[in-house]
Amino acid sequence: MSFWLSIAVQTPAHSAIAGPLTYRSEFPLTPGSLVRVPLGQREVLGVVWQALDGPGPEQAGRDIRPVAGVLEGLAPLSANWKQMVSFAAAYYQRALGEVALAALPPQLRDLSTAQLARRLRRDAGAGPVEPPVATDSIALNxxxxxxxxxxxxxxxxxxxxxxxxxxxxxxxxxxxxxxxxxxxxxxxxxxxxxxxxxxxxxxxxxxxxxxxxxxxxxxxxxxxxxxxxxxxxxxxxxxxxxxxxxxxxxxxxxxxxxxxxxxxxxxxxxxxxxxxxxxxxxxxxxxxxxxxxxxxxxxxxxxxxxxxxxxxxxxxxxxxxxxxxAGRIGGGALPRVRLVDMNLQPRKTVFSAALVEAITQRIARGEQAMVFLNRRGYAPVLHCADCGWKSECPHCSAYRVFHKIDRTLRCHHCGFTQRVPRACPDCGNLDIAPLGRGTERLEEHLAELLAGTRRPDGQPLRIARIDADTTRLKGALESQLAQVHAGEVDVLVGTQMIAKGHDFRRITLVAAVNPDGALFSSDFRAPERLFSLLMQAGGRAGRDADYARLNGSASEMWVQTFHPQHPLFDALRRHDYPAFAAQQLQERGQAGMPPFSFQALVRAEARTQEAAQGFLQRASEAAAGLAGADPITLYPPVPMTIQRVANIERAQMLVESPSRAALQRFLAAWHPVLHAERDRAVTRWAVDVDPLAI
CATH class of the missing domain: 3.40.50.300 (P-loop containing nucleotide triphosphate hydrolases)
Known part of the structure; x- marks a missing residue:
């Protein structure tokens, strides 16, 4: 006797097979059971989704393949887990098997039934753990x-x-x-x-x-x-x-x-x-x-x-x-925000004299300072002043970043890396120079400015940098953070990696060096991200009220900006998130942007920009009759901000609706159209529901 089963497996991307596949078994299996099943020439992991009365009409006359094995010893995945995966697959416009199998650990997907049985025997006896009775050692305010x-x-x-x-x-x-x-x-x-x-x-x-x-x-x-x-x-x-x-x-x-x-x-x-x-x-x-x-x-x-x-x-x-x-533990105060108008500073100033003096005073008292810049590397670009050459990536519409520590030009999008040329590749000029600053250059410049500064014990100050470049090796981040917590670092320089979540007890000054880039971005979410990042970064200062009282100093956040009158900085100075949020929500409501509307992006990748945009344009035209009475707006396709990555051209098209349900209905109906309109020139396409970056 055969039992028919609907089983979720990970099918090839863009195969147009979104749902589970039908298999047969010699014995009944509980939904949620993990099984090994044949798929093409391979044997893959699958999740039994439901039992069927028999093969569907689309399988009539076909040889339904049997389940190869059951991963015994594992309790079936729960009905609620399956429901969440089903919802996620439908809402985010992905295949059910893709979401279900991606949610499982990679090694489980690769283990045979025999290998899993051995693993479970080795871990046998690990039943529910009774945690020790926690003691309330910390009094709540x-x-x-x-x-x-x-x-x-x-x-x-x-x-x-x-x-x-x-x-x-x-x-x-x-x-x-x-x-x-x-x-x-x-x-x-x-x-x-x-x-x-x-x-x-x-x-x-x-x-x-x-x-x-x-x-x-x-x-x-x-x-x-x-x-x-x-x-x-x-x-x-x-x-x-x-x-x-x-x-x-x-x-x-x-x-x-x-x-x-x-x-x-x-x-x-x-x-x-x-x-x-x-x-x-x-x-x-x-x-x-x-x-x-x-x-x-x-x-x-x-x-x-x-x-x-x-x-x-x-x-x-x-x-x-x-x-x-609203208050800090122990009665500690939020840092005082000081805005430095960089329009009043000498040209090419990186650190204002007042900020350098403030950092020097903190170090002399045995306190720590943090300098935040959300750009790693030494400089974002190398350039030649004679002919105008810049270190563009040959494979991306972006510049390769200069990393001085290993003398390389590295693209942060495709990874293409080369040694720094001895002279300009175009004109032979030997005087090629870095343009702009990253954390590596900031660290070097700060060391020059603070060269004569001493710690209270007379020792020279110590500067550390934490970013994606310094924390590549396993355990490097933990080691560097331990040095900061132990007081072995006086000035910490880094990207957003250090700006949020960390409980630095001795940092009393935080400085944001160049935050203006997001103020006038085309992305409507950029001000929200900037305000959040600055508030989080400032929150690293003065976290230990007892330490601040002992030293008799209030914590500070310094922000160097060319736009000190911007409303964002006014709210930041007052630590007034509700005011900032009210202003932003009012603007978004007037413009009909999220959370007052709902969006999806369709992104396409192709060998040429024409092919990518052409696919999106055809899909848009074919969608004309799908929306019906639903209020759906399809905007024209445009190149992405960085339109070429690894020699692949990228374009995007925004879909918007004031109704989440209407948008979901449209996307579900549109999905087959996208599959049908794709041609060989398009290497990949994807739907991004509720996108965060446009």
Whole structure:
């Protein structure tokens, strides 16, 4: 007797096979079971989606292939997990099998049934862990106690709007602690936006709940580590899962609490493959699982801020419950923001004299300073003053960045790297020079300016740089951060890697050197990202109130700008996120932009820009009859900001609607049209729903 099964497998990209495939089995299998099945000439992992009464009409007369094997010893994936994957695949316009299989650890996809059986026998006996009883060693202040009480007594989702240093992490710890005290078998998921923020949060949770109850899930782990963590979460042994955006798909059968820290961070949006938002999926999963969801940020995304708006008059409130913690722990003050008008500085000034003096004074008192510039490398471009040559990448419509430390020109888009030429390749001029500044050049210039500065013990100052270049080796970031925490570094220079999430106790001065680029960007989200980044960077200063009182100095944030009168800087100076958000939401409402409308981008890649735009134009014309009565706007196709990467031309087209449901209906109907209109000239295309960068 044969049993017919619908099984999700990862089909080739753009194969137009979006749903599960039909296989047969000699015995019934529970939906959610993991199986090995043939696909073409290969044997791949699949997820049993549902049992069928028989093969469908499209399979009539075909030889339905049998299931090759079952991964025994693993409990089936839950119905809620399958529902979330189905929703994500439909909403973000991706194949079901692609999302389902990408959510599983890579090593699980490669293991045979026999190999998995051996692995499970080796890990046998790892049942649910009972975390040690956590002790409340840290007393909550009034704001924290009030916030926690509201969270425990009301329904969510919740947005915790807490100033930097207000103690949001302690709220997360107490919420997990209360959950585990109530429900011994419950599980909690705590997400952070970036891998480099995982170790310090993991240390806090292990200290509170023990190492056996806590596992991590992120792409920086080895495949065996990820499989071990996934199995512990799937089997219920892990009570707390800490992870980046991929962790939103973790199989957690007893999930009762989801925390999304720094919920505003763009890193929660996947930028390749299924372009999902882990923050938005966390909200959906919480509703599906009956789990409470807590979003936390000092600078919430404007979408979350809008969704948490209180009711006003006849206007209904948002779907989220807003919790506010405006003060810092221990009575510490937020840093004073000082704006430096660079129009009044001598030409080509990098650090104003007042800022250099302020940094010098901090070092002399034994304090630390942080200098922030969101551009790595020595200089963004090399150029020849005689003929105008610039270090363009031959494969991209971008410049190769000059890295002085290894004397290379490196493209940060395609990776093409060459040694710095001895002379201008076009005219032979020996005097080619860097143009602009990155963190590497900033570090060098700062060392020159502070050459005579001494620490309180008479030793010369120490400057460290943390960016993607200095943290490539495994363990490098942890080592550098440990030096900062230990007081071995006086001035820390870096990109956004150091600007958010880190609890630097001795930093009392933060400086943003060149933040003006985003003020007049064509991307309507650029001001939001800049304000958030500056607020987060400033939040690294003065986090230890006792340390500040001991030294008798208030913390400061210096911002060097050519536009000191800009409203963004006025709100920043007052630490007034609500005012900034109100102004931005008013502008977006008038322009009909998110969160007051809903968008999707269709991106196309081809060997020529004409082919890429031609595909999008044909798809747009073919869509004319699909929208029906739905209010859908299709804008003309245009080149992307960096239109050529690795010799591939890129174009995009924006689709917009005031109705999320209408946009989803249109995209579902349009998807077959996109498949049909693609020709051989188009190498790849993708739909990005709710895009963060346009």
């Amino acid at each position: 009034d704001e924290q106690a009030r916030t926690l009480a509201t969270f425990e007594s009301e329904n969510g989702p919740f947005l915790l709007f807490g100033a930097t240093g207000s103690g949001k992490t302690e709220i997360y710890l107490r919420a997990v602690q209360a959950l585990l005290a109530r429900e011994p078998e419950a599980q909690a998921l705590v997400m952070v936006p970036e891998i480099n923020l995982t170790p310090q949060l993991e240390a806090r949770f292990i200290e509170r709940f023990g190492s056996a109850a806590v596992v991590s899930l992120h792409s920086g782990m080895t495949n065996p580590q990820r499989l071990r963590s996934w199995l512990a979460a799937h089997g219920g042994a892990a009570r707390i899962v800490l992870g980046t955006r991929m962790a939103v798909f973790a199989s957690m059968p007893a999930l009762r609490l989801i925390v999304v820290d720094e919920e505003h961070d763009p890193s929660y949006k996947q930028q390749e493959g299924a372009r999902y938002s882990a923050r938005d999926l966390a909200i959906y999963r919480g509703r599906l699982e009956g789990a409470k969801v807590l979003l936390g940020s000092a600078t919430p995304s404007l979408e979350s801020w809008h969704h948490s708006r209180p009711a006003a008059g006849d206007e209904p409130g948002g779907r989220y419950r807003r919790l506010t913690m």
